[in-house]
Amino acid sequence: MQFLQLDHFAGHLNETFYVDIDQVRTPFVLVxxxxxxxxxMPGLxxxxxxxxxxxxSAILFPxxxxxxxxxxxxxxxxxxxxxxxxxxxxxYQAVFN
Structure with missing residues (x-):
């Protein structure tokens, strides 16, 4: 499993990430x-x-x-x-803490 950090995403602003939802390639743009x-804190x-x-999409994904x-x-x-x-x-939001 990859340990993701802000630096991994910062260079991809306004780029499209793809998710396969029900076998359909669905675009999500990082805004x-x-x-x-x-x-x-120690251990952070x-x-x-x-x-x-x-x-x-007009569809709200859960x-x-x-x-x-x-x-x-x-x-x-x-x-x-x-x-x-x-x-x-x-x-859609993703929070990493």
Missing amino acids: EARPLQYRP VRAPFSLLFRNE QRTYTMNIDGMGEFGIFLVPIARDKDGFI
Whole structure:
């Protein structure tokens, strides 16, 4: 299992990550990658961060772990939670702490 950090995503802003949902390749665009506030503690393995993805489908996908893929990072699992809807689709968040 790959240990993901903010640096893995920062260079992929506005790029498309793909998820196979019911055998359909579904695009999620990374629209935000930002650090979260935290207090350094002994044993902290990574600084916490948040990712926001936009999916333009009219279908709201449930919160769960999705297998994502993007060139340069390969395939990895990420837990996405739908948090908002805007004129362009649904926004999904992943929080790493």
